[in-house]
Amino acid sequence: MSDTGVHSNEIHQHGSETIGNARLAEAYRSSTIRLLSHRQTAIAEVPGFDRLRDTGREIKRHTIENLDFYLNQFADSVERNGAKMHWAATAADVCSIVVDIVKHSTAREVVKAKSMVGEEVELNHALEAAGIRPIETDLGEFIIQLAGERPAHIVAPAIHKTREDVSELFVKHIKSERTVVPEELTAIARRALREMFQKAGVGVSGANFAVAETGTVVTIENEGNIRMCTTVPRIHIALIGIEKIIPRLADLGVFLRLLGRSGTGQKLTTYTSLLTGPRRQGEDGPEEMHVVMVDNGRVKTLADPKMREMLYCIRCGACLNTCPVYRKIGGHAYGWVYSGPIGALVTPEFTSIGEARELPFASSLCGACREVCPVRINIPDLLLHLRADAQEHAPKKSESLLSERFMFRMWAWAMRHPILYRVGSRFARMGQGLLARKGWIRNIPAYPISQWTKERDFPALAPRAFHKRWKKL
Ligand code: SF4
Structure with missing residues (x-):
């Protein structure tokens, strides 16, 4: 592993390990097939789903082309709502902003909702180094935190774990009773986490969307833990990649219909939360709200007209589920926090092409990812562009x-x-x-x-x- 924690150029070795492990291979195969078939059923119920995809793409294209305007509008709206805006250019900036807020609050425990940006900047390491205990509260993230791993899928981080694996982890780390019944395992995690929500002084979340006109942070989930993280602690910090902006609240309906159906095959996820500032007189919720807008490589992608389309991604995970390469080699083979076809684009872009030179080649270019993408990102085309880049930057021809x-x-x-x-x-x-x-x-x-x-x-x-x-x- 390199110093940056990116080991994407070892994809062949790690991919072979998954292929050679029958249990892992079966976990990936069965889970991705299940998610894809749910997606198929869910989109078949919506007449004109393809028109909805065109609308979603057009909103994203327009927003990304005018991102400077919408970012400013969002920042003004956030401050008008009484929350505090922060701008982070790098992963180190994100970590230092969050650590400073937590230290200032005197909290020593932080409850975290699932956030790919948090994974990307290695926030947990930074918090631990500052003597603060980060507690993952999404069930999948909780499992991989106990296992000391990174997410294996952008929507389902513990997709590669069987119930037997989860049971082992719970027995070892939280001294629970041994069971492989999913409901009982969930109840064990719930009991362990509930107390943490009450103790922690700070909650950290990501965001699925950020609405420019109202300054609203939108989160979607199935477990209710994001609601707890963003409302129970005294302080809420939202980490948001700059590409998560959408112009108007009216646009949200398009993406909510696209995201749930494409990702997990749900009409809507169980909870959709719209967070517009800290609590006001007579309301529940955090006393303080901080919004951290994150660049960490995104502005470089924005400046490249060929790669800019990558920023349309709404992180639904459908391209992972359909990708014949991801389904065989699994998420960890990609060597960083993002995996599958979108990971093969994001990792070289957000880190460097030298550190992730092999990823654009981890594709058969069959086009299945483009077929399922709710915002029609031409992933194969972007991969080809990165392949040319990778060849140019190859240190020596192997x-x-x-x-x-x-x-x-x-x-x-x-x-x-x-x-x-x-x-x-x-x-x-x-x-x-x-x-x-x-x-x-x-x-x-x-x-x-x-x-x-x-x-x-x-x-x-x-x-x-x-x-x-x-x-x-
Ligand atoms: S690239 Fe498209 S299919 Fe893949 S995660 Fe992003 S939005 Fe979903």
């Missing part, structure tokens, strides 16, 4: 890259010389007789194709060449 390049050059050359191609394929057909079984070759000893057959089978050439069949037809 052996496998050079041999791949040599093979493709040879292939292109042979394709331009039909006689040669035919003679070559005839020899290959004769040669494969020794290796092929039932249309597949298990092992080709010659490098570099041996690298392919180390992990998977190679399709044998058809017994009769296409051009011969074509002539006959």
Whole structure:
């Protein structure tokens, strides 16, 4: 692992570990299939869902193109509501702002709702280093905090854990009774967490959307823990990536319908909270509210007209569930907090292409991610753009890259010389007789194709060449 905590260039090694672990592979397979099938059912109920996606995309495009205006409008609205605005350019800035607020409050425990920005900036480490105890309250995040891991999925952080795994963690860390009944496991977590909400002086949350015209922070969830984090403690801090802005409250309906259905296949998630400033006379809620707007690489992406579209993402997770690569190698193989097709874009953009050079290649470019994306981000196109970038920034051409390049050059050359191609394929057909079984070759000893057959089978050439069949037809 590098100093920055990004180890995305080890994707091959970590991906192989998931593929070789039958339990993990099955956990990813079954969970992603379930989420995708729920999505399918949920979107089929909405006539004109594709028109809704177009509307969502257009709102995002307009907002991102005019982000400076909407950020200012949001900041003015937040302050008018009595909350305090903070601007954080880097991960270190986010951490120091939050640590300062907590220290100033004298709280020593912080309850946290699920926040990908919080993961991204490693807020828990910063809090712990300052002697403050961060407590994750989202069930999935609570589980991975106990396991000392990072999220394996942007919507379902503990997607890779079975109930047996969760039971083990609870027995070990919170001395609970042993059970694998999901309701009982949830009740154990609830009992452990309820007391924390009452004790903690500060609650930290993320945000799904931030409404510019009203200064409203919108959170959506199924467990109710975000409501507790944002209302029970005396101080609420919301961490928000600058791309989460939407212009008007009227736009929210579009995204609420897109997000729940695309992510978990729900018409709406169980709780939608609209937080507009700290509590007023006669209200419940926090006495103080702080909003931290986070750049941490986003402005660089905004400045690149080719990559800007990436900022339309509403973090629904649908592209992960449908991606044949994510489903095989799992979330941790991507080496940072974001995984799947969107992670393959976000990680090189928010960290550096050098640290995540391999990620844009972790895609078959099949287009399944673009098909399901609720705001129609052209992920394959952006991945291709990053691939070109990765090649330019490669410190030195690796052996496998050079041999791949040599093979493709040879292939292109042979394709331009039909006689040669035919003679070559005839020899290959004769040669494969020794290796092929039932249309597949298990092992080709010659490098570099041996690298392919180390992990998977190679399709044998058809017994009769296409051009011969074509002539006959
Ligand atoms: S890229 Fe699209 S599908 Fe993937 S998480 Fe973002 S919004 Fe969802």
